[in-house]
Amino acid sequence: MKFASRVIASMxxxxxxxxxxxxxxxxxxxxxRVVSDFDTYTLRRVGLMPINGMDPTLAESRExxxxxxxxxxxxxxxxVLVLTPSDLSEVKEMNAHNRGEFNMRTIIEVGKxxxxxxxxxxxxxxxxxxxxxxxxLQMDFVATETGMSLWFGNLAADASTKLTQQAVYDxxxxxxxxxxxxxxxxxxxxxxxxxxxxxQLVERFAKPANQF
Numbered sequence: 001m002k003f004a005s006r007v008i009a010s011m012x013x014x015x016x017x018x019x020x021x022x023x024x025x026x027x028x029x030x031x032x033r034v035v036s037d038f039d040t041y042t043l044r045r046v047g048l049m050p051i052n053g054m055d056p057t058l059a060e061s062r063e064x065x066x067x068x069x070x071x072x073x074x075x076x077x078x079x080v081l082v083l084t085p086s087d088l089s090e091v092k093e094m095n096a097h098n099r100g101e102f103n104m105r106t107i108i109e110v111g112k113x114x115x116x117x118x119x120x121x122x123x124x125x126x127x128x129x130x131x132x133x134x135x136x137l138q139m140d141f142v143a144t145e146t147g148m149s150l151w152f153g154n155l156a157a158d159a160s161t162k163l164t165q166q167a168v169y170d171x172x173x174x175x176x177x178x179x180x181x182x183x184x185x186x187x188x189x190x191x192x193x194x195x196x197x198x199x200q201l202v203e204r205f206a207k208p209a210n211q212f
Contacts, residue, residue, distance in 0.1 A: 026170035027163065030155040032204035038150050041143055045079040046118040047110065048072070049088070053124035056085045064194055068122060071198040075205060081114060104147030111144020118143050118150070129190040132160035135197045141205070155201045159187045171196055 048069045050056035062084070069080040088110070107119060119142045126136035134157065141151040157164045165187065172183040186192040 026174050027167040028200050028203055029157050029164060029167050030153055030201045030204045032151060032153040032201075032206075034151045034206045035148075038206060041117070041145070041150060043076075043078055043117045045081065045116055046072075046120060046141075047081045047083045047114055047116040048120045049083055049122065050085060051122045051124050053127075063191075065122075067191070067195050068120075068198045068202075071195065072120065072202045072205070075202045080120075081116065083110075083114070087114070107142055107144055107147040116144050126156070127194075131188050132158065133187065133190065133193045134158045134160075135193060137197050137201055139201060151205060153201045153204050155197055157193075157197055157200070159193065167200065168193075168196055171199060175199075 048065055051061055051065055051068070054061040054064070056062075062082070065082050069082050072078070073080045110116065110119060121140040121142060123138045124136070125138055126134055128134040135155070136157075137155045139153045140149045142149050157167070159165065159168075165183075168186050169183045172186055186196050
């Protein structure tokens with residue numbers, strides 16, 4: 001199937017995992033909440049919706065979505081399918097963080113169509129790409145079996161603050177040995193700052209114990 005080219009299960013995540021170390025506690029700017037019965041869900045294959053707050057037809061939107069999918073796959077080990085506007089041509093827009101709810105029928109239909117156990121619904125609430133950079137990123141994880149939100153993560157990062165600068169330093173120096181991940185470069189590079197935000201957010205994702 002032509003969906004195979006869109007499966008992000010091992011692309012960047014192998015690089016991330018290979019470079020990861022554990023050198024003590026790190027600053028994480030993200031927060032998250034999870035439902036009490038999260039461990040009862042079996043998750044193997046999930047879909048990533050286009051990022052709310054960005055024009056899905058732009059190449060950058062696709063690139064950032066792929067980056068987010070790779071970070072999520074690296075943390076969870078789940079297979080992630082990056083959904084495109086054409087995949088969702090018959091699906092009503094889901095803007096969860098504004099409405100506070102999801103269209104259950106729509107989510108179940110998407111899940112059946114693409115054989116998904118869950119949907120990641122990301123929303124870019126703020127993004128300033130000029131130094132000092134700022135980014136606001138939210139994401140819901142929705143079960144396609146029930147249409148209910150199981151996990152919600154939220155992150156706000158401001159490169160002008162010492163807390164964000166410390167989080168970037170920890171992320172680059174404690175997780176990566178690659179010289180290309182210099183913390184100063186992350187603070188001024190829009191793509192690397194976005195990747196940093198993705199890594200911080202998905203680190204808060206709690207994996208069900210029975211996912212494998």
